[in-house]
Amino acid sequence: MSNENQEVIINPRQSGYDPTRALTEPPMVRFILIALSLLFLGLFLFVPLAVVFATALEKGIQAYGEAVLERDALSAIRLTLLTTFISVVLNTLFGVASAWAITRFQFPGKNILITLIDLPFTVSPVVSGLVFVLLFGLQGYFGHWLADHNLKVIFATPGIVLATVFITFPFISRELIPLMQEQGPEEEEAGMVLGASGWQIFWKVTLPNIKWGLLYGIILCNARAMGEFGAVSVVSGHIRGLTNTMPLHVEILYNEYNFTAAFAVASLLAFLALLTLVAKAFIETHAQDEKIALPPAHEQSRTP
Amino acid sequence: MKLKSTGVLPGFGLTMGFTVTYLCLIVLIPLGALILKATSLSWGQFLDTVTSPRVLASYRLSFGAAFIGALINSIFGFMVAWVLVRYEFPGKRLVDAMVDLPFALPTAVAGIALTALYTTNGWLGRWLEPLGIHVAFTPLGVIVAVTFIGLPFVVRTLQPVLESLDPEMEKAAVSLGANRWYTLSRVVFPSLVPAWITGFSLAFARAVGEYGSVIFISGNMPMKTEIAPLLIITKLEQYDYAGATAIAVVMLVVSFFLLLGVNWLQARTGRHRAT
Numbered sequence: 001m002s003n004e005n006q007e008v009i010i011n012p013r014q015s016g017y018d019p020t021r022a023l024t025e026p027p028m029v030r031f032i033l034i035a036l037s038l039l040f041l042g043l044f045l046f047v048p049l050a051v052v053f054a055t056a057l058e059k060g061i062q063a064y065g066e067a068v069l070e071r072d073a074l075s076a077i078r079l080t081l082l083t084t085f086i087s088v089v090l091n092t093l094f095g096v097a098s099a100w101a102i103t104r105f106q107f108p109g110k111n112i113l114i115t116l117i118d119l120p121f122t123v124s125p126v127v128s129g130l131v132f133v134l135l136f137g138l139q140g141y142f143g144h145w146l147a148d149h150n151l152k153v154i155f156a157t158p159g160i161v162l163a164t165v166f167i168t169f170p171f172i173s174r175e176l177i178p179l180m181q182e183q184g185p186e187e188e189e190a191g192m193v194l195g196a197s198g199w200q201i202f203w204k205v206t207l208p209n210i211k212w213g214l215l216y217g218i219i220l221c222n223a224r225a226m227g228e229f230g231a232v233s234v235v236s237g238h239i240r241g242l243t244n245t246m247p248l249h250v251e252i253l254y255n256e257y258n259f260t261a262a263f264a265v266a267s268l269l270a271f272l273a274l275l276t277l278v279a280k281a282f283i284e285t286h287a288q289d290e291k292i293a294l295p296p297a298h299e300q301s302r303t304p
Numbered sequence: 305m306k307l308k309s310t311g312v313l314p315g316f317g318l319t320m321g322f323t324v325t326y327l328c329l330i331v332l333i334p335l336g337a338l339i340l341k342a343t344s345l346s347w348g349q350f351l352d353t354v355t356s357p358r359v360l361a362s363y364r365l366s367f368g369a370a371f372i373g374a375l376i377n378s379i380f381g382f383m384v385a386w387v388l389v390r391y392e393f394p395g396k397r398l399v400d401a402m403v404d405l406p407f408a409l410p411t412a413v414a415g416i417a418l419t420a421l422y423t424t425n426g427w428l429g430r431w432l433e434p435l436g437i438h439v440a441f442t443p444l445g446v447i448v449a450v451t452f453i454g455l456p457f458v459v460r461t462l463q464p465v466l467e468s469l470d471p472e473m474e475k476a477a478v479s480l481g482a483n484r485w486y487t488l489s490r491v492v493f494p495s496l497v498p499a500w501i502t503g504f505s506l507a508f509a510r511a512v513g514e515y516g517s518v519i520f521i522s523g524n525m526p527m528k529t530e531i532a533p534l535l536i537i538t539k540l541e542q543y544d545y546a547g548a549t550a551i552a553v554v555m556l557v558v559s560f561f562l563l564l565g566v567n568w569l570q571a572r573t574g575r576h577r578a579t
Contacts, residue, residue, distance in 0.1 A: 023478055023487075030391055037387045038399070040380045043428075044452050045405050048417040051427060055420055094326045101319035105311035113323070119331055122559065124513025126533035127552045130540065131334035134341050139545055141337055166330055188313055198314035220407075227410025229516035234537060247412040247516065254416050254520065263420075266413040273408035280408075281401045 049270060056267035059260045067253075067261035068268065075241045076249035076265070079157065083232075083245060084225040087164045091221055095172025096214070100206075103180040104188070114177065120169040129163050129234025155237030160245065163231040168221045175217035175294070176210060182293065183209055212287040216280070216294055223276040227269060341549045353550040358526055359535060362551075365443060366532040367558070370511035373450035378504045381458025382496075388459070389466040403459050406452055411516025418449055419521045441523030446531065449517040454507030461503035465496055505566040509559055 024030070057064055067073060098117060102110060120128065134140050136153035146153060153159045187209065191201040207214075229247040236243045238252060246269055253262035287294050342350075353359060387393075388400055406414065422429045422439035432439060439445045469492065477487040515533040522529040532555055539548035 023474060023484070024390070025484060033383055034387050034391055034393050037380070037384045041384060041399060041402065044455055045402050047427065048414060048421060048452070049405065049409070051420050052413060052417045090326075094323065097319040097326075098323040100315060101323050104313050105316050105320070107320070113327075116327060116331065119335065122509065123335070124515070124533055124552070124555060126513065126515050126536050127338070127556065130536060130548055130552055131338045133540060134337045134545060134549065135334055137545070139543060141340075162330075166334065169330055185311065185313060192313060201313070202315075223408045227408075227413070229410060229412040230514075230533065233515070234540060247410045250410075250412050250416065251520075259420070262416060266410075266416060269410045269413050273405065273410070273413075276408040277401050277404055280404065281397075 049274075052263055052267050052270045055259060055263035058263075063260050064264045064267075067258075067264035070261070072241045072244065073249060073261075073265055076244045076246050077268075079160070079244065080226055080246040082157070083161050083164050084222055086161050087168050087225040088218055088222050090165055091168055091172050092214070092218060094169070095176050095217060098173045099176035099180045099210075100202075102177055104185050117170050117173050120166055125167060125228065125230025126234055128166050129231040132159055132162050132166070132235050154235050155239065155243060157243065159235035160232050160243060163235045164225050164228050167228050167231050168225045171221035171224065172214065172217035175213050175220070179210055179213040179292065179294070180206075212283055212290065212292055213294055216283050216287070219276055219279050219283070223273065226272060338549060338552065341545065342553045345546050345550060349546060350550050350553075353547045354554050358530070359532075359551060361527045362530050362532040362535045363554070363558075365446060365529065366512055366555075369443060369446040369450050369531075370508050370514075372447050373454055373511050374504050374508040376447075376451050377454045377458045377507045378500060381455065381503060381507075382462060382500065385459045385462035385466055389463060403456050406455050411453070411514070412520075414452055415449065415517040415520035418445070418452060418517065422448065422521065440521055441525075441529060443522075443529055445521035445523070446518055446529060449521050450511035450514055453514050453517055454511050457507040457510065458500070458503035461499045461506065462496060465499040469495060501566055501569055505562070508562070512555065512559055 025033070098113075102114065133154055136142050136146060136159065138147070138154075140154075153162070187205050188201050191205045196204065227247055228245075229251075232245055233248060233251070236245070236248055238244060238248060240249075240252065244252065246265060250262050250266045250269070253259075253265065284294060384403065388396065388403075419426075419440055421427050422432070422445060424430065424433050424440075426440070429440060437444070439448055473491050473495075474487055477491045482490070513533060515531070515537075518531055519534055522531060522534075524530050524534060532551060536548045536551050539545075539551065
């Protein structure tokens with residue numbers, strides 16, 4: 001940037017005024033700002049991450065292996081994988097369908113629909129769990145009916161899946177809507193003119209165009225589904241080996257003062273979080289190469 | 305109201321039908337149940353629940369800690385965004401990617417990690433406790449947890465705005481004789497204000513409802529370090545659905561009005577900038 005300053009003031013020496021100094025901060029200030037930022041991030045990001053792995057391996061690799069391969073831990077991993085899989089599949093279908101309907105057609109109430117899709121982001125995780133207890137809990141609106149038919153939603157797998165689907169509901173949709181909006185319907189319309197069917201257009205034209213955005217949304221949805229705690233905690237009932245997801249298993253072990261095991265299972269989740277960040281960076285690089293603007297990664301209000 | 309598509313592409317009926325059905329089943333009906341439950345409460349019942357001292361104390365803690373956390377994040381988040389956009393230093397890409405860690409790391413993991421750090425024997429706690437600074441199991445711990453959770457919001461909302469700032473503006477200010485501080489305070493900072501407010505409000509909203517990372521470090525002492533979401537769970541465990549709903553409704557309403565206020569503030573600063 002400093003080289004360009006020459007065009008602003010042609011002869012800085014004559015004016016007795018150095019414009020390069022006025023366009024950036026003095027080296028000392030820059031150094032202090034970088035140091036303070038790194039200190040802040042180190043304290044709040046790197047150290048907590050390090051403590052997870054350090055505590056997990058505190059008692060050696062043997063204890064680590066035992067904690068991770070223990071029966072309840074394995075069933076927690078299975079339940080987490082199942083829940084995550086269902087949430088990602090359902091929300092991917094919804095994300096693609098909603099983006100298609102919203103960006104390829106004009107209809108009244110479109111903005112309301114977009115706002116409603118964002119609703120789950122504004123609700124506290126605990127409240128997200130609460131709404132399902134109100135519906136399906138023992139004293140909930142459908143509680144009696146479910147009990148009569150011997151069906152269990154709350155304190156069982158369906159409740160956990162429902163709460164997770166609710167929490168991760170907008171993730172993929174909100175990645176795809178701005179992306180497809182920007183790309184516009186021209187290529188798909190060209191496909192139609194050439195005689196392609198709706199599904200052909202989708203597989204051959206739309207999907208290749210949105211693949212990075214879709215993948216991005218799936219990765220974020222996946223990370224959140226795997227780690228969701230508050231909502232799941234309300235509907236799970238914490239039954240070991242049955243309705244415990246990985247984060248809930250971590251909580252139980254921790255509350256039993258079994259720190260090594262708690263951090264061992266936690267380290268698996270932390271590792272997955274790091275993988276998520278790597279995958280995210282990878283996709284961002286690719287999208288940048290193809291000049292696709294990915295919407296911000298997180299729960300952000302769409303239009304400020 | 306009849307929905308009518310004006311696009312020429314096929315698939316409107318299918319995608320729209322699926323979207324609306326799925327939205328109703330997963331989001332609207334469940335949230336409707338909350339509203340239905342809330343309207344079935346009598347005023348007396350509702351007020352008794354939400355003005356009991358224990359509930360009031362939890363609101364104070366949840367909203368207070370969220371506010372302070374968002375404030376810390378808006379200061380340091382601004383600094384981090386500035387450093388990442390304007391300066392070069394080794395490891396910058398790694399640092400940039402790591403900023404999203406609080407989004408990717410499960411909250412329960414963050415909770416136990418922060419607690420382990422700040423207890424008496426923890427890596428940081430053992431230095432802070434002799435100084436009389438108690439973080440774990442105090443309101444300070446709640447602030448630390450919500451600061452962690454809200455960290456990416458301010459950085460990620462400011463970063464794109466900083467990147468898209470036109471350098472010509474700063475050059476123009478300099479050519480008119482402004483020094484660096486004057487350029488920053490009169491040219492750069494004002495154009496960042498709307499994004500800054502957005503980042504603050506997002507971090508705040510997230511922190512108010514936060515549960516997983518807070519309950520481990522807070523210690524959950526009634527009246528002292530008990531957050532509102534935890535009280536909802538306590539009420540549910542006692543099968544007091546009405547009480548849980550009342551607490552939840554107040555949280556939703558307060559968050560909603562805060563965000564509304566922020567939007568209003570933003571619209572105002574935006575207009576001010578335009579004129």
